Ligand SMILES: Nc1ncnc2c1ncn2[C@@H]1O[C@H](COP(=O)(O)OP(=O)(O)OP(=O)(O)O)[C@@H](O)[C@H]1O
Ligand code: SF4
């Protein structure tokens with residue numbers, strides 16, 4: 001017991017626990033703020049019925065009562081909080097139920113939670129992939145151009161990066177759509193899946209896809225699980241392999257884990273090797289396209305991968321756009337901090353130790369230059385929500401950003417509130433993860 | 449062949465290096481020559497900014513980008529039967545000590561048992577065939593090596609305790625791991641053994657072995673200093689350069705660490721170059737002393753001789769301040785004026801504006817660096833005898 005208490009109150013665990021408590025507090029403040037903003041609007045949501053002559057003042061009164069709008073504000077506030085804690089997010093005003101059976105609470109309307117549960121993973125995947133890709137490219141280029149100052153790559157990537165960084169973003173996004181989707185036709189114009197390819201799907205695993213589109217989430221969530229699971233697995237193997245005495249043992253363990261993960265994923269998506277869940281039943285012949293490759297499948301059972309590729313293909317353009325627009329920020333920051341750390345004495349010492357050039361660069365200079373860059377990432381996350389709204393709208397990516405915009409425009413209040421709060425939660429969690437990552441990278445923070 | 453009692457591990461000849469700046473070239477190292485024998489401690493002393501660190505960085509080839517190496521040779525000696533060392537020397541200018549005699553030339557060939565040297569002897573070029581065992585010492589000119597060839601020499605051949613020793617530990621890695629990294633770069637040693645060796649080194653420099661799994665920010669200044677010394681010892685180097693190893697510490701710790709370093713050096717029979725602006729520190733540890741002034745070496749010789757009767761007026765002035773001073777940027781009591789600007793140094797003898805013994809020639813011509821007394825070299829027109 002004492003041991004557990006000690007580990008919890010020291011080092012990394014303490015740091016994480018404190019951060020988690022902090023986000024609960026911030027979340028509470030954020031939700032209160034959302035409530036206040038909505039309350040501060042003139043009128044209430046029943047006003048949308050006022051223009052409708054068919055709705056009598058009595059009927060309106062009944063709706064007000066039904067929605068609890070006649071209650072005092074503190075009671076509504078407590079109700080609002082209680083509903084969130086207990087997971088009651090209300091029913092959408094606009095979205096109809098898509099299931100065969102009516103929802104027990106919302107009947108013919110779709111529950112807000114259902115919408116969010118469907119869309120949040122899509123946003124997470126898009127956002128996470130783009131963050132990692134753009135961050136890594138910026139980090140890598142920044143590191144290189146600082147290390148080889150005055151090389152051609154420095155001028156090239158600085159000019160290109162700054163131009164892209166300052167360009168009018170929607171215009172640039174449309175330009176890329178025009179170039180890659182319209183002119184070259186290598187990627188789809190937008191959207192999440194190619195409905196034509198999915199209409200013939202009858203069953204995925206044991207789930208019946210009578211309405212084809214709803215099945216897309218099964219595949220998507222499989223991809224997400226695999227991605228998360230593999231990342232976790234590789235991370236654990238990486239940390240675990242550090243205990244090996246020889247570098248070659250470490251490398252064998254790490255590359256072994258990478259190979260194992262890829263083989264397992266290949267078996268899963270390649271079809272039928274890991275049980276029932278990874279099989280798709282096709283009703284009719286169908287074909288899938290992935291860039292320039294065409295896959296034709298006869299009716300019967302097919303593996304998951306063509307469906308997975310369909311998502312991948314739809315993610316290419318949004319990710320490319322976001323990456324091109326934003327990598328320069330990381331790159332230039334990385335270049336500057338790298339130039340600074342390169343002057344540090346420990347970098348000279350590392351060189352004096354006879355380490356190979358790339359080790360001095362990566363393990364000593366870049367590793368320390370990374371710290372301020374991660375800090376900037378933590379701040380960038382807070383501002384990325386609006387970017388999400390814009391990107392998802394331009395590329396019609398059916399995620400949280402699009403949902404937020406649509407529900408706000410259509411005055412679908414339950415969904416608007418729900419997506420606003422969940423976008424906030426998402427940003428907060430991303431923030432905390434970046435924070436923990438930072439503490440993991442910098443021992444001076446961890447042990448304060 | 450009679451075994452030599454002492455032999456050189458390092459010979460520096462006419463080393464010259466300038467820094468390019470917007471205001472002009474900073475002539476930080478001008479024609480510096482000295483030599484270091486096995487097991488010997490050399491002290492480089494001089495005012496702040498006279499180029500001591502620059503000499504060290506030049507011979508280790510760790511110069512910043514704006515530095516311009518302008519010439520000179522750095523011969524680093526190892527036993528001629530050291531295969532890797534001999535291979536590295538092929539095609540490079542070398543010096544060979546053969547029966548106590550020095551031969552200079554270019555090594556043209558190495559095979560299992562034989563070295564072939566294109567040597568210039570008595571003004572003629574001739575090929576000398578040498579058995580491995582004939583050669584006590586083979587000196588390679590480090591200035592002729594590529595960066596990749598230089599890598600194995602760093603730390604294994606010559607390691608360094610940097611002036612800002614406190615900052616030469618990377619804040620994001622455990623101290624022990626940073627030392628192990630140096631070891632694993634130069635020898636295939638498994639981690640458990642490497643850790644054991646770190647523990648021994650820590651014991652040697654007076655640190656608790658638990659500390660090897662701590663981060664630098666958990667160390668005090670003195671502990672960091674000791675850790676850095678342990679790191680310099682990690683690969684059993686032939687030479688350690690200690691650049692102001694104790695300046696950042698308080699006087700009591702300073703003395704203690706210096707004494708311990710001296711003991712370790714004697715015990716392991718290592719060669720050392722101590723760099724300090726503080727002649728008291730040098731007096732405590734050095735067998736030989738090199739006195740630098742404004743980028744040049746002005747006096748060089750055995751420390752007793754120099755401390756008993758300095759030849760160069762600057763050395764004398766430095767010593768008149770001894771032993772009172774320990775600290776940053778010392779104003780020399782006996783010397784009027786400021787240290788010269790290295791961008792536009794004074795003509796002739798760079799010391800002449802401040803020298804009480806200056807004569808007319810001092811302003812006009814650079815004095816030669818010559819042996820005035822046995823083994824005691826100086827660059828002065830009016831040597832104090
Ligand atoms: N990178 C550089 N660019 C330009 N000038 C430099 C550079 N590094 C050092 N210098 C100059 O070269 C001269 C010699 O510097 P160096 O560091 O070798 O002196 P030092 O004898 O070690 O002094 P200290 O006792 O202060 O360490 C100084 O005048 C310094 O200002
Ligand atoms: S050469 Fe002249 S100026 Fe220089 S130290 Fe000797 S006496 Fe002084």
Ligand SMILES: [Mg+2]
Nearest residue numbers: 500501502611
């Ligand atoms: Mg210095």
